[in-house]
Amino acid sequence: MKIVKEITKNFINEVEKEYIGNDIYTIARHALSQNKIGSITKVTEQTEFTRNRFSIDLKTLPATNQKASGRCWIFAGCNVLREIIAKKYNLKEFELSQNYVAFYDKFEKCNYLMESVIELTNKTSEERTLDTILERGIEDGGQWDLFVNIINKYGIVPKDAFPETYQSSNTQSINCMLNRYVRKFAFEIKDIKNEDEINNKKSKYMENIYKMLCSSFGIPPKTFSFEYVNKSDEYNCIKNITPKEFLERYIGINLNEYVSIINSPTKDKPFNQTYTVKYLGNVIEGNAVKYLNMEMDRLKELVIEQLKNNEPVWFGSDCVKGSDRESGIWDDLSFDRDLLFQVDTKMSKGAMLETRESAMNHAMVITGVNLEDERPTKWKIENSWGDTVANKGYYVATDSWFSKFVYQAVINKKYLTEEEKMNLEKEPQKLELWDPMGTLAEEEFYV
Numbered sequence: 001m002k003i004v005k006e007i008t009k010n011f012i013n014e015v016e017k018e019y020i021g022n023d024i025y026t027i028a029r030h031a032l033s034q035n036k037i038g039s040i041t042k043v044t045e046q047t048e049f050t051r052n053r054f055s056i057d058l059k060t061l062p063a064t065n066q067k068a069s070g071r072c073w074i075f076a077g078c079n080v081l082r083e084i085i086a087k088k089y090n091l092k093e094f095e096l097s098q099n100y101v102a103f104y105d106k107f108e109k110c111n112y113l114m115e116s117v118i119e120l121t122n123k124t125s126e127e128r129t130l131d132t133i134l135e136r137g138i139e140d141g142g143q144w145d146l147f148v149n150i151i152n153k154y155g156i157v158p159k160d161a162f163p164e165t166y167q168s169s170n171t172q173s174i175n176c177m178l179n180r181y182v183r184k185f186a187f188e189i190k191d192i193k194n195e196d197e198i199n200n201k202k203s204k205y206m207e208n209i210y211k212m213l214c215s216s217f218g219i220p221p222k223t224f225s226f227e228y229v230n231k232s233d234e235y236n237c238i239k240n241i242t243p244k245e246f247l248e249r250y251i252g253i254n255l256n257e258y259v260s261i262i263n264s265p266t267k268d269k270p271f272n273q274t275y276t277v278k279y280l281g282n283v284i285e286g287n288a289v290k291y292l293n294m295e296m297d298r299l300k301e302l303v304i305e306q307l308k309n310n311e312p313v314w315f316g317s318d319c320v321k322g323s324d325r326e327s328g329i330w331d332d333l334s335f336d337r338d339l340l341f342q343v344d345t346k347m348s349k350g351a352m353l354e355t356r357e358s359a360m361n362h363a364m365v366i367t368g369v370n371l372e373d374e375r376p377t378k379w380k381i382e383n384s385w386g387d388t389v390a391n392k393g394y395y396v397a398t399d400s401w402f403s404k405f406v407y408q409a410v411i412n413k414k415y416l417t418e419e420e421k422m423n424l425e426k427e428p429q430k431l432e433l434w435d436p437m438g439t440l441a442e443e444e445f446y447v
Helices: 009-020 023-032 037-041 044-049 072-089 098-120 124-136 144-154 172-188 195-217 243-251 296-308 337-341 349-354 399-405 418-424 436-441
Strands: 224-229 235-241 258-262 274-277 291-293 313-317 362-372 375-382 394-398 406-412 429-431
Touching: 009 023, 023 037, 023 337, 037 337, 072 098, 072 144, 072 243, 072 313, 072 362, 098 124, 098 144, 098 172, 098 195, 144 243, 144 258, 172 195, 224 243, 235 243, 258 296, 274 436, 291 418, 296 313, 296 362, 296 406, 349 399, 375 399, 394 399, 399 406, 406 436
Parallel strands: 258 291, 274 429
Antiparallel strands: 224 235, 258 406, 274 291, 313 362, 313 406, 362 375, 375 394
16 A cells, blocks of 8 residues: 655556556546546436335425525425415415515525624634624525524515516525625724614614615515416405415414424434524524434434325435436435446445535425335425426435435424424524534525
8 A cells, every 4th residue: 555645756657557557447537538427427227216106295386496596495495385375275386485585584684694793793702603604694595494584574475476586586696795785894893882883883784785685676565465266267366465464364384383303413413402503593583593303214204204194394405416407316326436436435424414525505395205114215306496307396316315415304393202392492502603504504506
């Protein structure tokens, strides 16, 4: 075995001689010169296990499209809620306004960020936290609890009551403007000692931010009409509804009954404990992010139980790993890149989290599962990348991929055991802002 401290010409010559003498490397080099890595490492035998058929298959509405934005968590949340309305009113097509949720999320995040800056400024022990907050700024990403905070405070409206704009579907430019503005605020208050002066300045900034959002996303409706045609082609129109009334009367769900369970098998996060992430939030007076960590087998049991009760499941995962977008598949066994390069890159889930090889970067909805002897073999996934990809926007994820790259699911707490409910009530351990369990709230994977 060659010991390497510094790279020498002799080391390079020896490695190159070994490389040239191996036919597998020669074949790999020839193939890679004209092809994508994925196309020549595809394991076609895996198609036996990735067919789009499931023993439990919820009948859900057509796929949505988040376009060039990182609002997956909002789209996933709205996709869960719209199924309730669709069943009540016998609708074949319906969407809730993702733009409405995003508008108030950005407004609240700006307020949350500036309050955090005020708190942390001049605290030398929190310099890294403040630097991280300012570096990330206002992002599209989010978490289930952040979705709940916005819905509980502002309600929700149908998409046609507050439709998409170019800026809401292409958020990079407005995010840059908001971040430049809040960073300017952070710089300006550094040497101000008077609390009233700081608060007055922040209020003026928030006034301007609201106006910036109205120019970019539109003016959110205070009342609207719920106008729809059902599957029997019957027209209906209910007028003068407020967003809060629409949530309470026409959706009628208590979002506080739903909790986040995670699978994070790392040494710093024992199972059956609760966790939160410092300075991860949007509505200051809203709920803090909270997770209950558990074994993957138990997480799957709870997801399956909710699916059996005909209710979809919001979840967070690493959508980059094992992805075959053209075929609409997530499967860690469908590509054999290690064989191509003659290396072993396999890592445990905990090791991937600790080294940042993997982390949550996308939220979607589980709408089905295939069970054999009550054990899952594959999962049906509703994505928000439009209906022109995969199976009209629906994907298949193998159970192997699920085990490795699913990190979070949202479950009605009625499915938890009494012990799990007690564990959920424990004081959460506070994780640093840069912990892998907080990454879904960062600027996530864009379509």
